Amino acid sequence: MAALLRRIRRELFPTRGDAVLSVALLGLITLAGFGFLHWALFQARWLVIQANATLFAVGRYPIEQQWRLWLLLWLLVAATGLSWGVLRSHPRRDRTGALWPRNDRLAAVLLGVVGLWVPWALGLDLSLQSRWWGLVILLLLVRWLAGRFGRRFGSLGPRLVALTWPVLYLLGMVLISGGLGLVSVSPSEWGGLLLTLLEASFAILLCFPLGVLLALGRRSELPLLRWGSVLYIEFIRGAPLITLLFLGQNILGFLLPGGLAPERVWRAAWVLTFFAAAYLAEAVRAGLAAVPGGQFEAARSLGLSYPQTLAKVVLPQAMRVALPAMVGQFISLLQDTTLLSLIGLMELLGTARTVMANPAFLGKNAEVYLTLAVLFWCCCAALGLGSRALERRLDPQTVPSST
Amino acid sequence: MSQPSTEPMIEARAVEKWYPNGFHALRGADLTVNRGEVVVIMGPSGSGKSTFIRTFNALEDFQKGQISVDGIALSNDLRNIDAVRREVGMVFQQFNLFPHLSVLENLTLAPVLVRGRPRAEVEGQARRLLERVGIAEQAEKFPGQLSGGQQQRVAIARALCMEPRILLFDEPTSALDPEMVREVLEVMQALANEDITMVVVTHEVKFARHVAHRVVLMSEGVVVEEAAPEVFFTNPSHQRTRRFLDQIL
Structure with missing residues (x-):
């Protein structure tokens, strides 16, 4: 506690000028934060999102065919868990790999919370809510299994997993647009x-x-x-x-x-x-x-x-x-x-x-645009995280041998 | 030192090269290297010695003259060029190891890809070669984790893994810290005692004196002097050679 106080003092209030700046900035942030929270919790009418959740997700995709999208989602989630687990069970040869590093535990908890809270907040039917919980559980289960047993397949594992993605993409195209006996959408x-x-x-x-x-x-x-x-x-x-x-x-x-x-x-x-x-x-x-x-x-x-x-x-x-x-x-x-x-x-x-x-x-523009912004932010954050992981994996921890 | 035969491995006749910017780098250079021979090429910078040996494996083209390597005439025919490159290994001043591959993969890449040999067999050979150049324990590391001397020894092993009949060295020790020069020269000296044909561009007088069968001086794009090392360093026949030796000795 004393250490924390010392650190706050060192980083926020080293000189008088810095202290003024810190207080002003903290005040501004608090003010804006409270304003936003007040709007989001009391003034905003989130019904516009709840009532149109399906529309935002898949547009006017025919309801009787939406099981195809659910199936695709289950497959995607399983493939994600599989890749995640297999990658962790095959750490780079010059590094020791923990099966559940800290970031992975954090991600698992976060997924659990989001997977429980978002469907509830959207006011989905209980049957739909339970599907989302099922998806989260499947993800973590496959992740655990793949991490636990991924090493048994040797170097073949990652190659097979890499192959599932293009196959899944083509399969997804068929599921979405129809063909091979499915009604065309x-x-x-x-x-x-x-x-x-x-x-x-x-x-x-x-x-x-x-x-x-x-x-x-x-x-x-x-x-x-x-x-x-x-x-x-x-x-x-x-x-x-x-x-x-x-x-x-x-x-x-x-x-x-x-x-x-x-x-x-x-x-x-x-x-x-x-x-x-x-x-x-x-x-x-x-x-x-x-x-x-x-x-x-x-x-x-x-x-x-x-x-x-x-x-x-x-x-x-x-x-x-x-x-x-x-x-x-x-x-x-x-x-x-x-x-x-x-x-x-x-x-x-x-x-x-x-x-x-x-x-x-x-007049519910703010709610809609905010939701859109958050959705896009999530997609972009996923891309960014994936690329940084890829970068770390490709980096042989070296300086180039030739100049 | 093994005695070279008189069967020519490299024959270059009146080779002339202009760079795209018009610089006349080679002005009728001649050289014959026999099988098993170790030839050291010396000369001031800009004399065309690097350009000359880079024409031997078609890294540089030339406009006039003829070069034949192991009986294959170098021409613009791509098949000939690929055939020649498989027979000729090269070691560069800047090592040019592949930084994204481990040491072992640096060695096995070409034999597996180009010669189509089974990976397990090549890996065995690669490990033996690494042992021979004294860095067997570094096989799993990446080039950036090694010292300059170690990297150059890997580069030599990489060239050897293709089992070339000719090895070209382009100033192999010039980019090294002084204390690492010796370890590379020792590896090269050990190689010289085998059947392989070597052409070495270097400023290392001691190496030239004790390892080379012949020493060649290049100046302004031509071969000025060709002599056994004892003659070259003590009693050269050309004024140009004497001036060069005065500068470096």
Whole structure:
């Protein structure tokens, strides 16, 4: 206690001027905090969120088909628990790995609290509430099992787990849109968080290979390839996304083979992909530039072919450098999906605008926008946390061997 | 010291190279290196010695003249270049180890990928090579965790793991702290006693004197003097060599 007091004194009140500043700032923060809490607890009418929870989650997805989304959610949660546990059971070889490090215990507690509180606060049916509890329990159970027994499968474990994600993504596409015996649900009926995440993940997954190819093209020795890449990157970066989105709705039908962009939803997804690829290419190019030329020469002198040199030597190092910038790009891509509401798609912001236009919920803009902000913040925080974990995992705890 | 044969491994004839900026780096350089021979190339900086040995494994192209390595003529044919690079190992001034791979993976990458050999077999060979260069216990570490001398020994082992018939050294000790030079030179000296053909660009006079079969002086893009080390250092035939030796001895 005395130590705490000493620390407060040292950090907040070292001089008279600092003390004044500290008190003023603390006062401001308290005032704003109380104001916000008072609004959130007593004035705000959260009914607008409670009544439209499903709309915000999946838009106008047909109710009798929503079991497919629940199934997908169960699978996603199981896969998350599996990956989490298996990663912890295979620590990097130069580090000792605790099965439940402090951050993991913290995350488990946080998930438990959020999983219990949010469904209750949304006033969901008890049957729906219990599903969410079930999801949290499944996550932690699979996490525990995978951590406990993951080592038995040796190095095969992580590889299999890595494989589940692309499989799950394709399966998810089928579950959402139908096919393989399922009733088809038209993309115009997708909405809310579902559509936001779908558009963002589609663009993130596809802009990655495209961006790497563009970055390589820009460094190529073939003039046609180089100038083509430069032209593409500079054109896309010079145009506002919203313009490209409107343009895409009009011309993408002619540019892409017929089956690829039949719907507004898919056209928008392709525009997002092409847009993000140009920015990503610049991030990757910076990464490539950070790899010393000696690395290339060493790989070539060992007899590696050009593709082998890229895949095994140059790109792994470039990606580690480019990763923070790339994740920044992904985060802004996720936020850019709100622009889709302007071309009439019912993603999160589009859904919010229809809700606010409903006479029953007039004037409840603050509640809606705050909820949206928190939802986006959660998604971006997850991306950020994931990337930092990946960065730590890729970092061989070394300084580069060559300068 | 094993005696080299007279079968030529590298034959360079009147090699000329211009850099893209117009600099005339090689102006008709000639050199023949026989199988099992250790040739040291010396010369002032800018004399083209590094450029010259980098043409031997096609890291640099050249515009005039001919080079043949182990009977394969170097041309713009990519298949020839790949074939030559498999036979010729190279050790660089800056080590150029792959920092994202462990020491062991640095050694096994190319044999597994390029020669298609089974990983287990290559790992065994890699560990034996690491033992030979005196760093068997570092196999699981990453290059950034090693000293410069250790890194250069890993680089030598990495080149050897491809079982090349020729090893090129491009100033292998120039980037090292003085106390680490010796450990690298000792490894190179041990190699010289084997059947492998070595071409070494270096300023290490002691190494040239005691290990080389022949010492070559390059100046302004041509080979000026070629002689056995005892002749080269005591009784060179060219004025240019004497001036160079005055500066470094």
